[in-house]
Amino acid sequence: MNDSANVPGSRRTADPGPLAAYAALALIWGYNWVVMKVAMRYAGPIDFAYLRVGFGALLLFVLLLALGVPLKPRHVARTALLGFFQTAGFVGLISWSVAYGEAGKSAVLAYTMPFWVILLGWPFLGERVRGRQWFAVALALAGLMLVLELWERAVDLASSLLALGAGASWAVSVIIVKRIPVRDREDLLSLTTWQMIYGFVPLVAIAPFVAERPIEWSGAFIGALAYNAVGGMAIATVLWLYILQRLPALLSGLSSLIVPIVGVIAAWLQLGERPSLAEGAGIVLILTGLALLLLGGAKPSASWSGT
Numbered sequence: 001m002n003d004s005a006n007v008p009g010s011r012r013t014a015d016p017g018p019l020a021a022y023a024a025l026a027l028i029w030g031y032n033w034v035v036m037k038v039a040m041r042y043a044g045p046i047d048f049a050y051l052r053v054g055f056g057a058l059l060l061f062v063l064l065l066a067l068g069v070p071l072k073p074r075h076v077a078r079t080a081l082l083g084f085f086q087t088a089g090f091v092g093l094i095s096w097s098v099a100y101g102e103a104g105k106s107a108v109l110a111y112t113m114p115f116w117v118i119l120l121g122w123p124f125l126g127e128r129v130r131g132r133q134w135f136a137v138a139l140a141l142a143g144l145m146l147v148l149e150l151w152e153r154a155v156d157l158a159s160s161l162l163a164l165g166a167g168a169s170w171a172v173s174v175i176i177v178k179r180i181p182v183r184d185r186e187d188l189l190s191l192t193t194w195q196m197i198y199g200f201v202p203l204v205a206i207a208p209f210v211a212e213r214p215i216e217w218s219g220a221f222i223g224a225l226a227y228n229a230v231g232g233m234a235i236a237t238v239l240w241l242y243i244l245q246r247l248p249a250l251l252s253g254l255s256s257l258i259v260p261i262v263g264v265i266a267a268w269l270q271l272g273e274r275p276s277l278a279e280g281a282g283i284v285l286i287l288t289g290l291a292l293l294l295l296g297g298a299k300p301s302a303s304w305s306g307t
């Protein structure tokens with residue numbers, strides 16, 4: 001890739017394509033938090049989780065065929081472990097969180113992933129917290145306390161903890177993916193598809209053992225499922241791969257912070273989830289802390305799923 005793509009003021013920087021793709025991605029992933037909340041009116045969280053992952057994986061597999069990408073999976077054991085944490089863990093926990101709590105709050109807490117990467121990177125990758133990262137961690141922790149509002153109500157606590165668990169599971173997947181060699185864009189697309197396929201298996205396996213109401217195959221539910229599989233999984237993955245190829249890694253990482261902001265605003269407007277003063281302040285502190293972490297060198301992995 002030409003280095004001029006990353007040089008401010010160069011002709012490549014003015015290319016509106018990556019910025020348009022990023023704007024579309026932020027809207028798709030951000031609004032998906034509201035779509036998931038709507039879907040929970042018609043299905044249980046685990047049923048919805050395995051359906052969205054299953055259809056999304058199928059679409060990505062078809063994309064592999066269309067692009068002529070080799071179908072044989074590489075690094076099977078590590079890819080399966082990645083799928084367990086990135087797809088089964090993240091999607092399953094976040095579905096439970098949205099089902100039992102507020103979509104906007106779940107979005108913010110799930111996107112604490114870079115914060116958990118910093119903590120996990122210390123013992124597992126030897127990447128110590130340094131300099132202003134300590135200040136960023138302190139800001140994120142203070143924001144978490146404000147968003148959780150432990151002094152106000154415990155009803156939402158389970159949902160908040162599930163969202164934090166989803167963010168932590170996502171962070172574990174970042175640690176794992178650092179151990180998987182990715183040579184090019186085709187490798188990245190193959191890895192993303194196969195980890196989703198492997199992550200689908202445990203979701204389907206536990207579904208019969210979780211007591212959930214029968215799926216109501218209404219138009220609204222089918223629309224929500226289609227939005228997740230086609231938009232949130234397939235189209236968003238293609239947009240993300242395109243962005244990674246055209247924008248600097250730091251800018252791509254910082255841009256991901258817009259997703260929970262879109263989720264909070266959309267949940268406020270459509271679902272009436274108006275953040276309290278403490279929650280609003282906490283959201284600002286968390287996003288500020290995460291931005292400082294990313295600026296300090298903690299970059300999320302290229303292989304990820306935003307919602």
